Amino acid sequence: MLKPRRIIIHHSATEDSRTLSWGAIRRYHTEVNGWADIGYHAGVECIRDGYEAIIGRPWVEPGAHTKGENRDSLGFCFVGNYDAQEPHESMMRVAARSVLVPWLAIYELDLDRIFGHRDFAAKTCPGRLFDLGKLRDIVADEARSMMPEPPA
Numbered sequence: 539m540l541k542p543r544r545i546i547i548h549h550s551a552t553e554d555s556r557t558l559s560w561g562a563i564r565r566y567h568t569e570v571n572g573w574a575d576i577g578y579h580a581g582v583e584c585i586r587d588g589y590e591a592i593i594g595r596p597w598v599e600p601g602a603h604t605k606g607e608n609r610d611s612l613g614f615c616f617v618g619n620y621d622a623q624e625p626h627e628s629m630m631r632v633a634a635r636s637v638l639v640p641w642l643a644i645y646e647l648d649l650d651r652i653f654g655h656r657d658f659a660a661k662t663c664p665g666r667l668f669d670l671g672k673l674r675d676i677v678a679d680e681a682r683s684m685m686p687e688p689p690a
Contacts, residue, residue: 539598543610544651545641547673548603549625549664554584554618560592563615567602577602582633583617589629591636604658612641620665630673634680638673642681649674 550563560583564576571577578594579601594615595601603613614637616625641647654670655663664670 540600540612541610542612542641542645542647544607544653545612545614545638545647546604546607546653546655546658547664547668547670548578548613548615548655549620549668550581550615550617551619551621551663551665552617559583559617560594563617564594571602573602575599575602578613578615580612580637581615581617582629582636584629589626589632591632597641604655607658612645614638616664616668618665620668621662622665622667624667624669625665627672627676630676631680634673634677635684638677639681639684642677649678652677 560581567573567576576594579597580591580594582589582591597612600608601613602608604611614633616629618625652674655661
């Protein structure tokens with residue numbers, strides 16, 4: 539069973555077509571790479587006019603997203619090419635609220651346990667224009683907004 543110590547952020551490095559691309563990523567990972575399932579545990583992409591969080595590989599199973607780091611990390615993919623443009627703040631907020639904040643709470647991880655793929659490989663992933671500090675700030679902001687207010 540997976541016991542994550544970190545979350546690793548990725549980008550698909552493909553254009554987000556505003557239609558569901560997750561199935562194409564899954565097919566590529568299974569049919570071309572020969573993996574058992576999509577490599578990421580979750581992701582987010584634009585579908586029509588809004589961002590949707592999408593579940594990938596079961597959270598209790600090791601992923602196939604970062605060589606040498608899959609046994610103790612969760613992989614999250616932002617669909618899009620963030621070498622070419624910055625991710626929208628609203629995309630980061632959906633990712634934070636729907637997946638990243640719950641993962642931090644469930645697995646008792648701190649914000650400093652959110653890394654980019656580039657921290658473990660000679661890649662730009664999740665993109666040169668993807669600001670991990672901004673993502674951590676958004677995750678912290680969303681976590682605060684999700685906390686129940688103390689009783690009066």
